[in-house]
Amino acid sequence: MSFPPTSSTRAKTEREFVRYRPQVQALNIEAEEERFPDDVPRPTVSAWRCNLAAFSQRRNLLFTAQVEDIYVWIPSGPRQLLGSQPEMIIHPVMKEPDSAGYIDRSRPHTINHIIVDDLGVDEVLLLATDSGNVTGYNVEAIFSAINRSAKYGGGRPFDAHEIKPFFAEHVYLSAWGLATHKFSRLIAVSANTGDITVFAFALMDVVSENDGSSPNSSETSNLGGSGNTWVSIHNAELMQGLKRSMPRHRTRNLRLTYRGHFDNIPCVSFANFELDPNGLWMISTDILNNVSIWRVWDSLSPVDISSYDCLESGREQKGWFVLPLHPRRVQQHLLKFHACGCDPKRTMMDDQVVFDVTEAADYVEARSVLASQKIAAEEHATVSSIFLEDDIFPSGCVHTEFRPQLLSSEHNNTTLQASEIASPPDTVDTTDVSSEVSQDQQVASRRHSIRVRRGINNLVEEENEQWGPDFAAEVPAAEVDVLTGSVHHPTNPRFFPILHFSGNTITLNPYPLDHVLRTVSRSPLDSLVEHSPFYSCDRLNLVKYLPELGIVIAASQAGGVAIITLTWQEEIGHTFRLDWLLPFITQERDDGCPPLPLMGIAASPMPGFEIPPDVPCIPQDVNPKDQLKFNHRLLNPDEDEPYVANPPESWAFSPSGPDIIPSSEDPNLTIPETHAYASEIYQPHETWHGYHPSRHYRLLLLFSDLTVMSYEFWHDWRG
Numbered sequence: 001m002s003f004p005p006t007s008s009t010r011a012k013t014e015r016e017f018v019r020y021r022p023q024v025q026a027l028n029i030e031a032e033e034e035r036f037p038d039d040v041p042r043p044t045v046s047a048w049r050c051n052l053a054a055f056s057q058r059r060n061l062l063f064t065a066q067v068e069d070i071y072v073w074i075p076s077g078p079r080q081l082l083g084s085q086p087e088m089i090i091h092p093v094m095k096e097p098d099s100a101g102y103i104d105r106s107r108p109h110t111i112n113h114i115i116v117d118d119l120g121v122d123e124v125l126l127l128a129t130d131s132g133n134v135t136g137y138n139v140e141a142i143f144s145a146i147n148r149s150a151k152y153g154g155g156r157p158f159d160a161h162e163i164k165p166f167f168a169e170h171v172y173l174s175a176w177g178l179a180t181h182k183f184s185r186l187i188a189v190s191a192n193t194g195d196i197t198v199f200a201f202a203l204m205d206v207v208s209e210n211d212g213s214s215p216n217s218s219e220t221s222n223l224g225g226s227g228n229t230w231v232s233i234h235n236a237e238l239m240q241g242l243k244r245s246m247p248r249h250r251t252r253n254l255r256l257t258y259r260g261h262f263d264n265i266p267c268v269s270f271a272n273f274e275l276d277p278n279g280l281w282m283i284s285t286d287i288l289n290n291v292s293i294w295r296v297w298d299s300l301s302p303v304d305i306s307s308y309d310c311l312e313s314g315r316e317q318k319g320w321f322v323l324p325l326h327p328r329r330v331q332q333h334l335l336k337f338h339a340c341g342c343d344p345k346r347t348m349m350d351d352q353v354v355f356d357v358t359e360a361a362d363y364v365e366a367r368s369v370l371a372s373q374k375i376a377a378e379e380h381a382t383v384s385s386i387f388l389e390d391d392i393f394p395s396g397c398v399h400t401e402f403r404p405q406l407l408s409s410e411h412n413n414t415t416l417q418a419s420e421i422a423s424p425p426d427t428v429d430t431t432d433v434s435s436e437v438s439q440d441q442q443v444a445s446r447r448h449s450i451r452v453r454r455g456i457n458n459l460v461e462e463e464n465e466q467w468g469p470d471f472a473a474e475v476p477a478a479e480v481d482v483l484t485g486s487v488h489h490p491t492n493p494r495f496f497p498i499l500h501f502s503g504n505t506i507t508l509n510p511y512p513l514d515h516v517l518r519t520v521s522r523s524p525l526d527s528l529v530e531h532s533p534f535y536s537c538d539r540l541n542l543v544k545y546l547p548e549l550g551i552v553i554a555a556s557q558a559g560g561v562a563i564i565t566l567t568w569q570e571e572i573g574h575t576f577r578l579d580w581l582l583p584f585i586t587q588e589r590d591d592g593c594p595p596l597p598l599m600g601i602a603a604s605p606m607p608g609f610e611i612p613p614d615v616p617c618i619p620q621d622v623n624p625k626d627q628l629k630f631n632h633r634l635l636n637p638d639e640d641e642p643y644v645a646n647p648p649e650s651w652a653f654s655p656s657g658p659d660i661i662p663s664s665e666d667p668n669l670t671i672p673e674t675h676a677y678a679s680e681i682y683q684p685h686e687t688w689h690g691y692h693p694s695r696h697y698r699l700l701l702l703f704s705d706l707t708v709m710s711y712e713f714w715h716d717w718r719g
Contacts, residue, residue, distance in 0.1 A: 019716060020331055020338065021579045022551060022563065026587065027698070027710040028079035035706055040084045043071060045599050045704050047103075048557055050113035050176060050266065051542045053600030053702045057116070057611045058123050059143045061087075062602055064702060065111035068092070070127065071157075072142060075607075080698055080710040087146050090160040092127055092135045095170040099131040102174035102192055109133065112175060117272075118182040120201075120675075121614040124166070126187065128175035134189050136167030167228070169255075171197050177268035177284065183672035183679075184279030186296070190265035196284055198296060199230065200254040203671045230255035239300050246297045258294055260302040261286045266541060271324040271496050273547065277676035281496070283512070285319035289502050293512055304513050308500050317502040320541035321554075325497045325508075329550045330566045330574060339569035341577040344519070352515060353480055353487055358522045360578040365527055365585075478573060480516045487517060489573040497566075497574040501540035501554060506564070510574040519575045528560030528581060534597040544603045546697060549715060552576070553699060557597045559583075561701060563713070582701070583709060596705040606696040606712060609688055615678040618671065693717040 036042045043066040046052070052065040062073040062082070072088040075081065094109055101108030108131040116125050116139060123139040141163055149158035167187065177190030185201040233242055234257040242254070263286045271281040282294040289309055292302035309317055333339040341360030346353060479488040489510075497510040504526070508519040529538050534557070542555035555561040561582040568574050605611055669677070688695065694715035701709040 020333075021565065021577075022549065022713045023716050024563065024580050024582075024711055024713040026584060027712055028081065028708075029587070030079075030081055030708040030710070032706045035082060035708070036084045042706060043069075043086075045706065046107075046110050048537055048597065049111070049599075051600045052111065052114060053602040053700065054114050054116040054125065055602040055604030055698075055700070056123060056139050056143075057604050058613060059139060059610065060607050061139065061143060061146075062700065063114060063116060063125055064600065065114050065127065067107060068109045068111065068129075070111070070114070070125070072146070072160075074146075075698075075700075075710075080700065080708075082708055086157045088142065088149075088156075088158045088160050090137070090142075090163065092129075092133075093165050093168050094129070094131070094133045094135070095168040096131070096133055099133065099170060101130045102132075103130050113178055115178045115180070117180045118614065119180045119187065120182065120185045121618070124180065126167075126178050126180070128178050128189060130174045132171045132173050132175050132191060134167070134169050134171060134175050134178075134187075135165050136187070137163060137165050167199070169197075169199065169228075169230075171195070176264065176266050179269045179272070179282075181270040181272050181279040183274065183277040183675045184270075185672075186270060186279045188268045188270065188282060190268040190284060192264050194259070194261045194263065194265065194286075196258040196261075196265065196268050196282070196294075198254075198256045198258065198282070200250060200256065200279075201228075202253050203250045228253050233257070234300070236300065243297065256296070256300065258282075258300050258302075260292050260294075260305065261290070263288050266319065267321045269323050273326045274676035274680055275326070275328075275496070277672040278670060279672065281324065283322050283324050283498060285322040285500060285502075287318040287320075289317050289319040291319065291322055291498070291500060291512075306512075306515055308502050308507050308509075317505055318539070319500070319502045320539050321501040321543045323499045323543060323545055323552070325499055325545070325552075325566055325574070326547045326550075327496050327574065329547045330568045331550060331577075332568045334569070336569055336572060339567040339572060339575050339577060340519070341579070344572065344575075351480070353517045355517075355519045355572055355575065356522070357519055357575070357578070358524070360521065361524045361527070361581070364578055364581050478511055478514070478517050487571065487573065489570070499552060499566075499576070501543060504538055504540065504556070506540065506554065506562075506576070508574065508576050517573065519572065521576075521578060524562050524578055525556050525558075525560030525581065528583070529556055529558035534558050537597045542598060542601045544601060546603060548695060549697070551713075553601060553603055555598055555601045555701070559596075559598060559703075561601065561699075582699075582711065587709070596703050596707070598701060599704045600702050601699065602702070603697055603699045606698050609686075609692075609695045609697075611695075612684050612686060615675070615682045618675045618678055620671070620674065 032042075043064075046065070046067045049065075054063045055061070056063075060074055062075055064071045064073065068091070070090040070092060071086040072090065073082050074087050076083075092109070092111075097109075099108060101110065104110060108129075110130045112128050112130055114125065114127045116123065118124070119136075125137045125139055125142070126134065127136075128134050142160075145160065145163050146158055169189075171189050171191040172193050174192040175189050176192070177188070177196070179188040180186065181188075185203060187199040188196055189199075190196045231252045232255050233239055239256075261284065265284055265286045268282065268284040270276075270279055271283075278297070280296055280298075282296050283291065284294070285291045285308070289307055291306055291308055293304040294302050308319060331339075336344055340355070340357040342357055342363055343359070344355040344357050345359070346355055348354070478490065480486070495510075495512060497508055498512045500507045500509065504523045506521040506524060509515060510517055525538070525540075536558075538556045538558040540554050540556050542557065544553045545551075546553070550566045552564045552566065553561065554564060562578055563580040563582070565577045565579050566574070567577050692714070694717065696712060696714040699711045699713065701711075703709075
C-alpha cells in the first residue's frame with residue numbers, strides 16, 4: 001500500500017531527485033582548426049570502427065587509435081586541452097605481421113578497437129586490429145617511458161621503441177570485441193570468425209616471488225611477455241579434462257575457444273567485479289542482436305542464447321554492445337519516476353513484463369531547455385556550468401507535455417509558473433485529495449517501500465560440476481503474475497543485470513537467465529542525431545561503464561551521448577534512468593558542435609582524482625575462517641604518497657567482505673578470490689577525501705575531424 005505525498009513532501013522529493021543526478025559542466029570545445037593550424041600535419045582517422053579512444057584511470061594519459069598507430073596524449077589545464085602534439089606514438093607489435101585485412105586489405109593492421117582496463121594488479125592497454133592481431137601494453141610502462149624521455153630531453157613525440165608488449169596474439173580474422181577480467185587475469189577477444197577466444201594467464205603470487213628490488217611496477221607484473229605459450233582448449237573433451245581442476249588451479253597459460261555465434265561479434269564482456277572473482281561469467285552480442293551467456297570454466301558453448309529484438313523499435317536492430325552490471329552499485333529509490341526518469345509504461349509481451357522508459361528523453365530535453373534559459377538569464381557568454389539548481393523545478397517537478405510547449409518559440413524567453421507544472425506521474429496530485437496524509441502514514445509508507453538489500457549471493461557456486469544443462473531453472477529470478485503483470489523480486493538475486501545496446505535501443509535485463517522482465521528505452525538520442533548527415537552511423541557502440549558512480553556513458557557514432565544512472569526500485573527491480581543528453585542544447589551544431597561522426601569517447605577521473613594503484617599485496621594461503629590482517633609495503637611508492645608501514649584497522653582482511661564461498665574440500669581461497677577480498681578492504685586515503693562528495697570524472701568526445709569536446713561530471717550528495 002502506498003500513500004499520496006503532501007505538496008511539501010513532493011517538493012522535497014523533487015529537490016532530492018535533482019541531487020540524485022550527476023552534476024555536469026561543459027569544459028571546452030577544441031576545434032580542429034585550433035588544434036591543427038594550416039602548417040601542422042593532421043593524424044589520419046580510419047573510417048567507422050569501434051571505440052578508438054581510451055583513458056587511463058590511474059594516470060593522466062589518453063590513448064587514441066590513428067589507423068595503425070596509438071597516439072598517447074596528456075590533456076592539460078582545466079579545459080583538458082590536447083593540442084596537436086602527442087607525447088608518444090606507439091607502433092604496435094603484430095604477432096602475425098603478414099596477415100590479411102578484412103575491411104581494407106591495403107591497410108590490414110588498422111585498429112578496430114582499443115580499451116584500457118585492469119588485468120591483475122596492472123592497468124593495461126589492449127588493441128584489436130582488422131588483421132586479427134591483438135596486442136597489449138602495460139600502462140605504467142608507457143607512463144614511465146614518457147617520464148624517462150622527458151627527463152633526458154627526448155623530442156616529442158617520444159620514441160616508443162623501448163616499450164615492449166606483454167601480450168601479442170592472433171585470432172585468425174578481424175578482431176573487434178575486447179574485455180578483461182581483473183581478478184581472474186583473463187582477456188577475451190571476439191572476431192569475425194564467429195568465435196570468442198579467452199586467454200587465461202597462469203596464476204602466481206607476484207609479490208612473494210619478487211624480492212622487491214625492482215624500481216618499476218610494470219616489472220613486477222603478474223603478466224608474461226609477448227612470447228607467451230598457451231595450452232589450447234578448443235573442444236569438449238579438452239574442456240572436460242580442464243574442469244576437474246578449474247578454476248582453483250591454473251599453472252599454465254590457457255587459450256580457450258568458445259563457439260555459439262553465427263555472425264560477427266562486436267562485443268564481449270566479463271562480469272568484471274568482485275562478486276565473480278574467478279571469472280565464471282561472460283556475455284557477448286552479435287550483429288544479429290543475439291546475446292549469449294557463457295560459463296567460462298564449464299563449457300565452450302553458451303548456456304543461454306536470447307534475442308534482444310525490441311518490438312515497435314521502428315527499424316532493424318543490430319547488437320553492438322552488452323555489459324554486465326554490478327548489482328550493488330546502483331541508486332535505490334522509493335518512486336518509479338525517480339528510478340526511471342519518467343513514469344514507466346508497463347506492458348506484457350510474450351509472458352514478459354516490459355517497462356518502457358522512452359519518455360525519459362523528453363524530460364531530459366526539457367531540463368536542458370530550462371537550464372539553458374537559466375544560463376542565458378544570468379548572461380553567461382559560454383556554457384560554464386550546466387546543472388540544475390534547486391529552483392529549476394517548482395514543487396510539481398515536470399510538465400506533462402514538454403515537446404509542444406517548452407520547445408516552442410513562444411516559451412523561449414519565459415519562465416514557467418508553478419500553476420503550469422504538473423506533479424510527477426509517479427505521484428498523486430494532492431489537489432484532488434480531501435485530506436493530507438498523516439506523518440505516521442508517510443513513515444509507514446517509507447518503511448514499506450524501502451527494502452533492505454544485503455548479502456547478494458556470490459555469483460560463483462561452490463562446485464561447478466553440480467550444474468547440469470538445466471541449471472538455469474534453479475536460479476531464483478523474478479516471479480511474474482502473467483494475469484496482472486505484477487512482479488516480485490527475490491531478496492537475494494544470484495545474477496547481475498545486463499545492459500544491452502542494439503542500434504538505437506537500450507535494454508536492461510535484470511535476470512539474464514530468466515527473461516521475464518526488461519526495461520527498454522527506444523531512440524533516446526533521436527533529437528541529437530536525426531538530422532545528422534551521418535544518421536546511417538547511428539549505432540550505440542561507444543560505451544564506458546563507471547561502477548564507482550553507478551553510471552554508464554553511451555554514445556552513438558552519429559554524434560549523440562547519453563549519461564545513464566543505474567537504479568533500483570522495489571516494483572521494477574534493477575533499472576536505469578537517462579540523466580543527460582550531450583551535447584547540450586546550448587552547444588548546437590551550428591554553434592560549434594562538429595557535424596562529423598564520433599571516432600570514440602573516453603572517460604576517466606579528473607587530474608587530482610586519479611584512482612590509486614591496486615592493492616600493494618595480495619595475501620596467500622588464507623583460511624576464510626581466520627580473522628587476519630595483511631601488512632604491506634609499496635614496491636614503487638610515488639613521491640607524493642606516504643609510505644605506510646602499519647596499515648589501519650580498516651584494512652583488516654576479514655571474511656566479512658565479498659560473499660566468496662570457498663570449496664568445502666579446500667578451505668583456502670583462490671588467488672582471484674583473495675585479490676577480490678583485498679580490493680574491497682584496501683581503501684587508501686585520497687587527497688580529495690573530505691573536500692568533495694565524490695570523485696570528479698571527465699568525458700572527452702573525439703570526432704573524426706579531430707575536434708574534441710570535454711565535460712566534467714560528479715555527484716553532489718547534498719543533504
